[in-house]
Amino acid sequence: MSLVFSGIQPTGNLHLGNYLGAVRQWVALQAQHPCLFCIVDLHAITVPQDPAALRQAVLEVAAAFIASGINPDKSPIYVQSRVAAHAELAWILSCHTPLGWLNRMTQFKEKAGKAKDNAVLGLYSYPVLMAADILLYRATHVPVGEDQKQHLELARDIAGAFNRHYNSETFILPEPLIPAAAARIMSLRDGTKKMSKSDESDYSRINLKDDNDALRLKIQKAKTDPLPLPETVAALEGRPEAANLLQIYAAITGVTLAEAVAQYAGQTFSAFKKDLTEALVAHLAPIREEMARLLTDPAQLSVHLKNGQQAAENIAQNTIENVRQQIGL
Numbered sequence: 001m002s003l004v005f006s007g008i009q010p011t012g013n014l015h016l017g018n019y020l021g022a023v024r025q026w027v028a029l030q031a032q033h034p035c036l037f038c039i040v041d042l043h044a045i046t047v048p049q050d051p052a053a054l055r056q057a058v059l060e061v062a063a064a065f066i067a068s069g070i071n072p073d074k075s076p077i078y079v080q081s082r083v084a085a086h087a088e089l090a091w092i093l094s095c096h097t098p099l100g101w102l103n104r105m106t107q108f109k110e111k112a113g114k115a116k117d118n119a120v121l122g123l124y125s126y127p128v129l130m131a132a133d134i135l136l137y138r139a140t141h142v143p144v145g146e147d148q149k150q151h152l153e154l155a156r157d158i159a160g161a162f163n164r165h166y167n168s169e170t171f172i173l174p175e176p177l178i179p180a181a182a183a184r185i186m187s188l189r190d191g192t193k194k195m196s197k198s199d200e201s202d203y204s205r206i207n208l209k210d211d212n213d214a215l216r217l218k219i220q221k222a223k224t225d226p227l228p229l230p231e232t233v234a235a236l237e238g239r240p241e242a243a244n245l246l247q248i249y250a251a252i253t254g255v256t257l258a259e260a261v262a263q264y265a266g267q268t269f270s271a272f273k274k275d276l277t278e279a280l281v282a283h284l285a286p287i288r289e290e291m292a293r294l295l296t297d298p299a300q301l302s303v304h305l306k307n308g309q310q311a312a313e314n315i316a317q318n319t320i321e322n323v324r325q326q327i328g329l
C-alpha cells in the first residue's frame with residue numbers, strides 16, 4: 001500500500017518554487033496514488049504570524065491547491081492544527097530524538113541566524129513535527145523540493161529509531177520524491193539564493209497571485225548576465241541566473257533543460273524573456289483566476305477542509321492509539 005503525503009506552510013503567497021517544486025508533482029501523483037495534502041499552520045507559527053492573515057492564508061492555500069488541479073474529493077486537503085494527533089505524536093517523537101540529530105539541521109541554522117538564544121524552541125524542534133506529520137499517516141512517499149531533503153532524512157532516522165526501540169514496525173520509512181527538474185527554483189534577483197516567501201523583495205519571486213502585469217515586470221527586471229544565452233547545458237556553469245530562467249522556462253513549457261537551451265542558443269535575454277513571460281502568463285493566469293473564483297466562496301473551501309480533516313483523522317487515530325499502547329501511555 002502506498003500513500004503520498006506532503007505539506008505546505010500557509011504563510012503569505014505561494015510562489016513558483018512551491019508550485020514547480022511541490023504542488024505540480026502532487027497533481028500528477030494523485031492520478032496513481034492515494035494522497036493526503038496538509039496545510040501546516042503549526043509549522044507556520046514557528047515565526048510570528050498575524051492571526052487574521054494566517055486564517056486567510058489557510059484558505060488561500062486551499063484555493064491554490066484546488067486551482068492547481070488537486071481534486072479534494074479524491075485527495076483530502078486539511079489543516080494540520082485541526083488534527084490534534086500531529087502535536088501529540090511530535091511530542092512523543094521528540095522524546096525519542098537525540099539533540100545531536102537536530103543540531104545538524106541546516107534550515108534552523110539559516111533561520112535562527114546568529115541570535116540562536118533568542119530563537120524559539122518550536123523553530124528548533126520543527127523537523128520533529130514534520131516527521132510526525134509524515135509518520136502519523138505511515139506515508140510511503142513525500143513529494144517535496146530539494147530544501148526539504150534533510151528533514152526527510154531525519155524523519156526516516158526517527159522512524160527507524162522508534163521501530164528499533166519498541167521492536168515494532170509502527171512507522172514506515174518515507175521516501176522523498178524530489179523532482180528531477182525544478183527541485184530548486186532560485187530568486188529572480190540572485191540566482192544563488194532560493195526563491196523564498198521570506199525574501200524581502202517581492203521582485204525575487206513569482207507569486208501564484210501575481211497578475212499578468214506583475215509577471216511581465218518581474219521577468220523584465222529579473223537579473224541576467226551580459227552574455228548571450230549559452231549553446232550547451234554545460235556552459236550554464238557559473239551562470240546561475242541564466243540557468244534558473246531556462247529551468248523555469250523548461251519546467252513551465254514541459255521541455256527538458258537541454259531542449260530549452262537548444263531553442264535559445266546564442267540568443268539575447270530580451271528575446272528569451274519575452275517568450276518566458278508569455279509561457280508563464282499562459283500557465284499561471286488560469287490558476288490565478290480559478291483561485292480568485294474559489295476564494296469568493298470560503299464556506300465551500302471550509303467544507304473541503306472539514307472533509308479532509310475527517311479523512312486524515314481516521315488514519316491518524318489508528319496510528320496514535322497504537323503508539324500510545326506501545327509506549328505504555
Ligand code: TYM
Binds near residue numbers: 006021182
Ligand atoms: P514550505 O512551505 O517552505 O514549501 C512547500 C514546498 O515547496 C517546496 N519549495 C521549493 N521547491 C523548489 N524551489 C524552491 N525555491 C522552493 N521553495 C519551497 C518545498 O521543498 C516544499 O516541498 N517543512 C515544509 C512543510 C512541511 C512538510 C511536512 C512537507 C511540513 N510538514 C511534511 C512534507 C511533509 C516547508 O516548510 O515547506
